[in-house]
Amino acid sequence: MDKKEYKGIVVFAEQRGGKLQNVAFELLGKARELANTTGEKVCAALLGAGVAEQAKQLIAAGADEVLLVENDCLKVYTTEPYAQAITHIIKQFKPSVVLIGATTIGRDLGPRLSARNVTGLTADCTKLDVGETGDLQMTRPAFGGNLMATIICTEHRPQIATVRPGVMKRMQPDANRKGVVTKVDVPFDASKFQVKVLEEVVKGNDKVDITEAKILVSGGRGVGSKEGFAKLEALAATMNAQVSSSRAMVDAGVMPHDRQVGQTGKTVRPACYFALGISGAIQHLAGMEESDYIIAVNKDKDAPIFGVADLGIVGDLHKIVPLLTERLAKLRK
Numbered sequence: 090m091d092k093k094e095y096k097g098i099v100v101f102a103e104q105r106g107g108k109l110q111n112v113a114f115e116l117l118g119k120a121r122e123l124a125n126t127t128g129e130k131v132c133a134a135l136l137g138a139g140v141a142e143q144a145k146q147l148i149a150a151g152a153d154e155v156l157l158v159e160n161d162c163l164k165v166y167t168t169e170p171y172a173q174a175i176t177h178i179i180k181q182f183k184p185s186v187v188l189i190g191a192t193t194i195g196r197d198l199g200p201r202l203s204a205r206n207v208t209g210l211t212a213d214c215t216k217l218d219v220g221e222t223g224d225l226q227m228t229r230p231a232f233g234g235n236l237m238a239t240i241i242c243t244e245h246r247p248q249i250a251t252v253r254p255g256v257m258k259r260m261q262p263d264a265n266r267k268g269v270v271t272k273v274d275v276p277f278d279a280s281k282f283q284v285k286v287l288e289e290v291v292k293g294n295d296k297v298d299i300t301e302a303k304i305l306v307s308g309g310r311g312v313g314s315k316e317g318f319a320k321l322e323a324l325a326a327t328m329n330a331q332v333s334s335s336r337a338m339v340d341a342g343v344m345p346h347d348r349q350v351g352q353t354g355k356t357v358r359p360a361c362y363f364a365l366g367i368s369g370a371i372q373h374l375a376g377m378e379e380s381d382y383i384i385a386v387n388k389d390k391d392a393p394i395f396g397v398a399d400l401g402i403v404g405d406l407h408k409i410v411p412l413l414t415e416r417l418a419k420l421r422k
Contacts, residue, residue: 095246112190121151138164148268208245304330311366327417369394
């Protein structure tokens with residue numbers, strides 16, 4: 090295989106119900122950064138039905154070209170049609186790199202693309218760089234999060250990576266950016282469509298996704314119980330914040346999995362992160378250490394969380410949190 094034939098970066102622009110997901114913009118921001126180093130083009134692969142209008146947003150977010158595939162079979166995500174479409178794009182446009190969000194959709198799609206294109210896949214990446222050889226350096230947690238492994242794919246193209254939502258920074262949208270929209274005709278083989286979506290039921294949720302929150306009040310083992318998290322909810326209410334937790338509280342059944350921050354949960358980058366009763370194991374730090382400002386409260390003065398905190402308070406959170414809640418509530422009046 091001649092690697093020189095493969096150039097450019099393709100970002101899978103994930104959309105659900107016609108709405109582009111934030112991870113698409115995050116990946117375009119990183120792709121733009123990488124492309125500025127290599128001098129290559131950034132393309133966004135936009136798949137769906139009736140989604141053409143979304144192309145403008147992708148160009149404003151960093152795409153030089155939007156590869157648009159519209160077909161009724163792409164209206165709701167199912168593996169086979171999407172895998173066929175992206176594989177066709179890879180064979181036609183020969184990108185050197187393909188970036189996919191490590192969402193439920195991306196984690197399903199990535200391995201299929203890897204197998205069909207006989208190349209490697211680095212999953213759940215938290216960092217991407219271009220090495221001296223021009224190969225993509227894909228970094229992800231390994232060995233239970235105890236170290237970070239940097240992986241390169243030297244012999245095959247494209248280099249495929251799934252990237253955690255919330256890890257990369259999206260670029261400031263520029264409505265004046267120029268780009269092109271290319272309609273791609275995919276010769277779908279409907280005989281291989283073995284799954285048909287009969288009904289889509291969207292579960293309502295009045296809570297903001299923790300990856301979208303500007304302020305997170307996060308509790309760990311030190312919070313102890315649902316009663317303890319009630320104190321965190323009260324604190325969060327004074328700041329229009331969201332409550333999240335470490336894995337320990339999810340495993341204990343106190344908090345749901347969609348509220349978990351960390352290596353096996355979600356990666357977050359809020360403006361302010363309260364780490365309350367969280368010791369700061371490396372698995373948790375991997376999910377929140379890029380927060381703009383970190384405030385930690387822990388009884389153990391040697392807790393690793395203080396190593397990344399901008400402000401650390403050694404003390405009992407069950408005494409400190411109610412006092413802080415009371416003070417903030419007075420300031421809001």
